[in-house]
Amino acid sequence: MAEKMALAKAINESLRRALDADPKVLVMGEDVGKLGGVFRVTDGLQKDFGESRVIDTPLAESGIVGTAIGLALRGYRPVVEIQFDGFVFPAYDQIVTQLAKMHARSLGKVKLPVVVRIPYGGGIGAVEHHSESPESLFAHVAGLKIVSPSNASDAYWMMQQAVQSDDPVIFFEPKRRYWDKGEVDTEAIPGPLHAARVVREGTDLTLAAYGPMVKLCQEVAGAAAEEGRSLEVLDLRSVSPIDFDAIQRSVEKTRRLVVVHEAPVFFGSGAEIAARITERCFYHLEAPVLRVGGYHAPYPPARLEESYLPDLDRVLDAVDRSLAY
Amino acid sequence: MTVESTAARTPRRSAGTKAGTTGTKRTTSTTKKAVGAKKSTEPALVQLLTPEGKRVKNAQFDGYVDGITAEELRGLYRDMVLTRRFDAEATSLQRQGELGLWASLLGQEAAQIGSGRALRDDDYVFPTYREHGVAWCRGVDPANLLGMFRGVNNGGWDPNGNNFHLYTIVIGSQTLHATGYAMGVAKDGADSAVIAYFGDGASSQGDVAEAFTFSAVYNAPVVFFCQNNQWAISEPTEKQSRVPLYQRAQGYGFPGVRVDGNDVLANLAVTKWALERARAGEGPTLVEAFTYRMGAHTTSDDPTRYRHDDERAAWEAKDPILRLRRHLESAHHADEGFFAELEAESEALGKRVREAVRAMPDPDHFAIFENVYADGHALVDEERAQFAAYQASFADEDGGK
Ligand SMILES: Cc1ncc(C[n+]2csc(CCOP(=O)(O)OP(=O)(O)O)c2C)c(N)n1
Numbered sequence: 001m002a003e004k005m006a007l008a009k010a011i012n013e014s015l016r017r018a019l020d021a022d023p024k025v026l027v028m029g030e031d032v033g034k035l036g037g038v039f040r041v042t043d044g045l046q047k048d049f050g051e052s053r054v055i056d057t058p059l060a061e062s063g064i065v066g067t068a069i070g071l072a073l074r075g076y077r078p079v080v081e082i083q084f085d086g087f088v089f090p091a092y093d094q095i096v097t098q099l100a101k102m103h104a105r106s107l108g109k110v111k112l113p114v115v116v117r118i119p120y121g122g123g124i125g126a127v128e129h130h131s132e133s134p135e136s137l138f139a140h141v142a143g144l145k146i147v148s149p150s151n152a153s154d155a156y157w158m159m160q161q162a163v164q165s166d167d168p169v170i171f172f173e174p175k176r177r178y179w180d181k182g183e184v185d186t187e188a189i190p191g192p193l194h195a196a197r198v199v200r201e202g203t204d205l206t207l208a209a210y211g212p213m214v215k216l217c218q219e220v221a222g223a224a225a226e227e228g229r230s231l232e233v234l235d236l237r238s239v240s241p242i243d244f245d246a247i248q249r250s251v252e253k254t255r256r257l258v259v260v261h262e263a264p265v266f267f268g269s270g271a272e273i274a275a276r277i278t279e280r281c282f283y284h285l286e287a288p289v290l291r292v293g294g295y296h297a298p299y300p301p302a303r304l305e306e307s308y309l310p311d312l313d314r315v316l317d318a319v320d321r322s323l324a325y
Numbered sequence: 326m327t328v329e330s331t332a333a334r335t336p337r338r339s340a341g342t343k344a345g346t347t348g349t350k351r352t353t354s355t356t357k358k359a360v361g362a363k364k365s366t367e368p369a370l371v372q373l374l375t376p377e378g379k380r381v382k383n384a385q386f387d388g389y390v391d392g393i394t395a396e397e398l399r400g401l402y403r404d405m406v407l408t409r410r411f412d413a414e415a416t417s418l419q420r421q422g423e424l425g426l427w428a429s430l431l432g433q434e435a436a437q438i439g440s441g442r443a444l445r446d447d448d449y450v451f452p453t454y455r456e457h458g459v460a461w462c463r464g465v466d467p468a469n470l471l472g473m474f475r476g477v478n479n480g481g482w483d484p485n486g487n488n489f490h491l492y493t494i495v496i497g498s499q500t501l502h503a504t505g506y507a508m509g510v511a512k513d514g515a516d517s518a519v520i521a522y523f524g525d526g527a528s529s530q531g532d533v534a535e536a537f538t539f540s541a542v543y544n545a546p547v548v549f550f551c552q553n554n555q556w557a558i559s560e561p562t563e564k565q566s567r568v569p570l571y572q573r574a575q576g577y578g579f580p581g582v583r584v585d586g587n588d589v590l591a592n593l594a595v596t597k598w599a600l601e602r603a604r605a606g607e608g609p610t611l612v613e614a615f616t617y618r619m620g621a622h623t624t625s626d627d628p629t630r631y632r633h634d635d636e637r638a639a640w641e642a643k644d645p646i647l648r649l650r651r652h653l654e655s656a657h658h659a660d661e662g663f664f665a666e667l668e669a670e671s672e673a674l675g676k677r678v679r680e681a682v683r684a685m686p687d688p689d690h691f692a693i694f695e696n697v698y699a700d701g702h703a704l705v706d707e708e709r710a711q712f713a714a715y716q717a718s719f720a721d722e723d724g725g726k
Contacts, residue, residue: 034631035559058529058565059496059557087495090531125425127454128479129494266704295708297697302425302476303687307712317715 002185008041008178010152011117013186014159015042015079019049025163026071028055028064029081029117038083039119039178061091065116069098072112077163085120086129092137099168100143111166115159120148121212121262122309123176125302132299133263138170139240139272146240147193148172150214152182154237157190165193172239174212194238196246202232205256205322208247208273210236213260213310220315231319239269247273248280255286256322260310265293287325290318368569370615371595372585376643378651380590389594395658401442401589402649402659403667405434408458409646410671411467414678415457415474419624423682424474428455432587432619435645436552438462439592440520440614443600447488447517449510451503454492455552456522463489467674468681477688497523497530500549504536507545507603518603520548520596526557528573529565537577537609546603548596549574549611552586554618559631574611586616587645617643690716 005013018025027045029037033056036043046054057064061082068078082088088095095116102110122131139146145167149155155173162169191197199214200221207217214235221231232250236242251257257277259270270291277289292310300308371386412430419427430437433455441462444450452459460470464487472481473492480491493499503521510517527533528551540547553570555562562570574581580602584595592614599610617640621628653659694709 030557031559033559035627036630038558038625056560056564059526059560060529060531062531063529089495090497125476127426127473127476127494295693295712296702296704297693297708298479300693301473301478301688304690304693307690308693313719314715317718 001187002183004181005152005184006179006181007152007155008039010156010184011041011159011173012043014156015045018160018163019045019053022077024076026053026055026076026078028057028068028078030057030059030083032056032081037081039175061087062094065091065094065099068114069094069112072114073110077113079115079117079163082116082118084130085118085132085134088118088134096141100141104143112168113166114168115162115171117171117173119175120172121174121176122299122305131305135172135239136263136268139269144168144170144240146170147238148174148211150174150211150235153184156184158193161190161193172211176212177215194241194243196234196236196243198232199235200233202230203254204230205258205319206232206234206250206254207258207260208234208236209260210239212262216310216315217260220312223312223316224319242273244276247277251277251281252284255284257289258292258318258322259289260292260315262294262309264296265291266296268293287322290322292318368583370583370585371591372588373590373594374588374648374652376648378648378655386594386598389597390590398653399659399663401438402653404438404461405589405646406667406671407674408434408438408461410675411678412457414675415471418679418682424471425476426474426623426625428623429620430455430457432617432640433552433554434458435589436586436592436614436616439589440550440596443593443596444520445517449488449506449519451490451499451521452492453522453524454494459522460489463487465489467678471682475682475685477685497527497532500533500536503547504540504545507547508543510546516604518546518548518600520550522550524557525551525553525562525570526565528570540609541577541579544608547609548599548603549609551611551613552616553613554616556618558622558626571611571613579609581611581613583613583615586614587643587648589645589649
């Protein structure tokens with residue numbers, strides 16, 4: 001059954017399906033109950049599944065993730081919500097020192113199927129700590145899987161797969177795309193959770209992005225087409241693992257790569273992609289892999305975020321530079 | 326990496342990023358069940374003024390306000406009225422699109438003015454994001470509070486200018502800073518005190534528990550001032566704690582007291598007492614000001630989804646400003662002239678704030694790279710230069726028109 005819905009609604013429907021399918025699935029977080037979360041992603045779930053399945057937690061992120069670990073040890077599959085990107089850090093200790101490592105420490109005996117949902121990224125005019133992209137801080141940690149959907153259909157299906165995963169998944173939700181509508185086929189057979197997808201074919205250069213930047217890259221490819229340039233756009237969908245094979249295939253065809261993300265470029269996911277692709281595609285590349293992202297500066301106040309965030313011009317500028325080699 | 330071409334280029338900016346309103350999407354509520362209705366077994370509050378404005382005796386705390394003059398009482402009233410006026414102005418400025426967000430203190434004036442006026446200039450304040458009344462008491466220009474809500478900066482004042490730290494958005498963090506600062510005060514042998522503000526929701530954070538532990542262990546001269554406004558966004562206090570919050574202190578080994586948060590006199594007295602303990606080397610105190618957030622959590626919030634209108638109505642009867650007005654009138658401490666003058670002063674404040682906000686310029690784009698480090702950083706310099714070249718590529722085009 002295909003239906004058009006907003007990305008936030010798609011996650012809501014997906015959580016509903018997961019709660020329905022498996023009594024061990026729990027939704028937990030601050031304000032997820034009556035309010036339905038500050039973005040209304042969990043709207044109506046508590047009403048339908050009750051307070052013991054959809055749990056309003058105390059205002060304590062370390063507590064939320066720490067108790068989710070305990071519940072998972074007891075056989076539950078918690079999906080926890082961190083209200084905004086900047087508030088995950090009180091829970092960072094639990095995520096990095098415990099959630100990520102328990103499987104290895106128990107010699108594979110313990111599985112922690114915990115999903116940590118984090119609305120992330122900027123572009124909504126918010127105050128401090130509400131616009132950050134901390135995915136690289138998690139990607140550096142072994143034991144975590146990190147994904148970020150860019151559209152409603154992926155949001156729906158990737159959430160299903162994340163809940164079913166026996167590994168902890170950090171699920172980064174592109175908050176500025178929450179209200180973007182897309183077709184969701186709830187009977188489709190989804191592709192693998194960590195596979196990248198070509199969202200636009202092209203021959204001159206590859207743009208690789210995930211989450212909020214995919215839509216921007218599609219716009220860039222559209223603008224470039226008007227100037228006679230054929231750009232391929234890859235939606236990576238997953239930041240850990242990264243589908244390097246898909247990037248390699250594309251780059252062997254286009255010979256140029258620009259990676260776009262909102263997080264600071266310095267030590268960001270683009271750095272890892274640039275290094276790997278340079279290794280894998282050294283003789284295919286016509287230009288160095290370029291990166292477009294945030295600066296090595298705190299995320300700025302709202303009135304400056306348009307200068308901070310990658311936009312059409314900045315990505316086109318990188319495209320021009322790559323093609324000029 | 327350098328910007329390769331600085332040749333003039335036409336901006337191709339189109340459907341890029343546009344700062345909109347802050348995220349939460351509004352829908353109307355379908356479920357309207359009362360939560361957080363208070364039980365009749367609530368512990369007694371320290372109260373010096375009843376909701377009807379009658380002065381009541383309190384053996385322990387009367388001493389702190391007994392000598393208060395009519396002029397001082399009018400001063401407290403003026404503080405509350407002006408703070409409320411400022412807050413209302415900010416709320417409407419948000420509605421008019423001049424601010425991205427506003428966290429209103431409506432209903433919490435007595436807790437903030439009472440505690441704020443108990444402080445000495447050399448005391449140090451660590452606020453959350455809602456302490457506009459305390460900021461007022463510290464002499465921070467109200468317009469300065471609006472910069473971060475307008476989105477032109479992430480702070481907006483020099484914390485050391487008025488011993489009033491920057492607003493803290495990450496819940497609970499500042500209680501540890503306050504504790505550390507107080508440990509420093511003690512090490513220096515000074516007799517000033519430190520006060521940390523936080524909400525009932527914040528009391529669940531690990532940081533707050535750790536602040537309690539450190540302050541107790543090191544006997545830090547800090548007052549923890551919890552404004553229990555009954556709600557942490559949509560969650561009632563019962564979702565944070567099974568015991569009245571002031572009782573938490575006992576487990577850490579310092580006193581806790583619950584004060585009527587809508588009684589400015591009681592807040593003044595209790596905070597003075599707690600500050601005196603701190604100055605005398607008796608360590609931390611937890612003050613729980615039992616009050617109510619009359620408005621939404623912030624302008625992005627929709628309280629109709631989780632609470633009843635009649636709850637607010639019940640608290641309106643305990644309004645902190647009305648209460649003091651009744652007292653001033655019945656004690657003949659203020660005449661019509663005073664109230665009329667104050668009304669005019671309120672209007673003038675509102676106008677000043679409105680004009681100040683509208684005149685607030687957007688920051689220079691290069692502000693992104695300012696103050697990232699105290700000693701500078703090569704990467705920041707490099708990115709600033711790239712940014713400059715990139716901006717110049719458009720300026721050429723614009724200038725050539
Ligand atoms: C660490 C952290 N988690 C979540 C949030 C989002 N948030 C902002 S205010 C708030 C509720 C705070 O409630 P309370 O501490 O009672 O203070 P109040 O706003 O009611 O004064 C929440 C959950 C945050 N700012 N910081």
